[in-house]
Each structure stands twice: as C-alpha cells, then as structure tokens.
Amino acid sequence: MIRQALATDAPQIARLIIHAMEDLASKFVGQSDPLKAIPLFEHFAGLRGNQYSYENMLVYEDESGICGAISGYDGADLNLLRSPFLNYIASSYNFKDIPEDETQPGEFYIDCISVAANKQGQGIGKKLINAMVGQLTNSKHTKAGLLVSKDNPNAERLYTNLGFKIADERQFMGGTYYHMQCAV
Template sequence: MHLTIRPAQQDDAAVVPEIMLQAMEDIIFRFIQKEDKKEAIRFLTDLFQQTGNLYSHENTFVAVDPEGNVMGSLTGYNGDHFIALRQPILELIQKQYSNDLIPEPETTGQEFYIDSVAVSTAARGQGLGTELLKHAIKHAKNQGFKQIGLLVDLDNPNAKKLYERLGFTLGNKMPFVGGEYYHMYIQFV
C-alpha cells in the first residue's frame, strides 16, 4: 500500500478523530466521564478542528492512500508547550463535562513528544504505524529537537517492542490518568 504522510488539515476532521480515539479511548472516556464513542469522537473532532491544543490538526500528521483516504495519524508537539496546549482541554472538560480532572503531565518537556499514533483498522499490520513513527523521528531531528519521546502502556508489550526496534530507550515508569506507563525516548546526537 503506497501512502503519503503529510500535515493534517482541518477538513481531515471527518475521519481523523475516530482513528485517534483508537489510541486513547480510555483516556478520552475519563475526560468526558462516560464510555460513549460518539461523544468521544465529537469531543476529539471539536479539538482537532481548533488550534492551540494537544489534539489540534496543527499538531497532527496523517497517512493518506492514493485516493486521499486517511489511513493513520500521529499527533505530536514540542513538549515545552505541553501545559499551554493542555489548558484548552482542561477548560473544555470542566465546562462541558463538569470534570475537574488535571492529569499528570505526559512529558517534562525538552523533547518532541508523540501524544498518539493510530492506524485505521483497514490498514493494520502493514507497517503504517512504523512509517508514521519514522516520519516523526525525522521531523523531530529536522526541527532541531535533542530528543523525541512518548509513553507506552505497561500492558502493551507489542508497542514497547516496536518502539525499541525503532531505537527508543526505556525510561522511567510513570502514572498517567489511572494507568502506568513507561516514558520511552530517542536522544539525537
């Protein structure tokens, strides 16, 4: 399958939030305080279409097939901007869902942080997640970051193996929204 990876556009919102939700369903359900996929997609769609937040189209790359169908996405950003990018989400979950949750920081900064990577069910098992991660690594290097990082769920050993194959090193264990994760990273020379 030949795919092109490009920056997301606002009109990719028709499909990207549903793909993104696969990568962070439990977390989004905690934000909206219910296990409702339609509501979770609406929540992510609103944020994806806006600017200046963690889940914005401006922080997302998409993989598109020759017909223009989005088959996967990767959302990442400058970790130094995490607190500012998280604030609109905290305000939205408080205003819309009366949720005062303030999750632990996912990144301590000083890195390009990969927030989520997800592949549509139609494209799974074809190496698309790997290609999106390689794209993010190249992007981080080209932007002058000294490090790229992400969190991996302790209960997801297959993802951990994938990240290790790509050169990520296992870092500290850390809690996040009720789960336990490892911070994994690649330092650039």
C-alpha cells in the same frame, strides 16, 4: 502518503484518536462508550493551538482515505497546549481531574499514534513515527519521547525496534506507562 494534517481532516483524526485512547477518551467525557468522545476530539482536531490540533499532526492517507495519524509537539508547550482542552472538558463534561504531565521541556513529545484497525500490520505506524522523528533532525530537539501502556507489549516492541528506550515509568490517568525516548 504521509502529509501534514488539515483542519478538514478533523472527522477522520477524531476517530483515530479515539481508537488510540480507548478508555482514556471515555474518562474525558464521563461516558463508558469511547465513541461518545468523537465530537470532542473532532472539535479540537479542527482547531489551532491545542494538543490535538491538526497543526501538530501528520496523517497517512491511501486510496481508502486517512488511515493513520500521529501528533507531536514540544514538551515545553504541554500546559499551553492542553489548557484549552482541559478548560473545555471541565465546563462541558464536568471533568475535574488534573492529568499528570506526560512530558517535559527538552523533549519532543509524541502524544498520539493511531492506525485504523483494518490497516494495522502494514508498517503505517512505523512510517508515521519515522516521519515525525525525521522532521526533528534540524530542530532544537535532541530526543523524542512517548508513553506506552505497560499492557501494550506490541507497541512497546515497535518503539524499541525504532530506537526508543524505556527512560522511566509514569502514572497517567490511572494507568501505568513506560516513558520511552529516542535520540534524534
């Protein structure tokens, strides 16, 4: 079942975010082990008004618990939503980089999609994407966008099969990504 995330889902959401981000999560906390970032993402997933907030998340839950999550928000709100996170990691983890913009106004940005390793290949990611994009049909948004690593052809194939097309390439936090978009 797909549902709106709750603040109490933060521990499960944090692990899913780490699973999706891997090395990127490590950079935010200045550690080599991405799992060291769990407390950071648990903190922000449970708060309002930031890019990793439960407010911006849908979760997939089955009999085993939460095993998938997707987050998204209006691209025009990127700086507003990311600033609490960046301020916190600057003061708590001495993170001084300024990440490139992942999105822009006029786009609904899908920030993070993650399915637990033991649940992959069951269509959960597809269901989450369709649910998130489906919520946009009566909104002001005409397109949804996301970034996918050029090193992740399986994810690129999934997004292509769901109607996303490569709009351009972007550099983000030291990696090269396809910026993909679909009409909603």
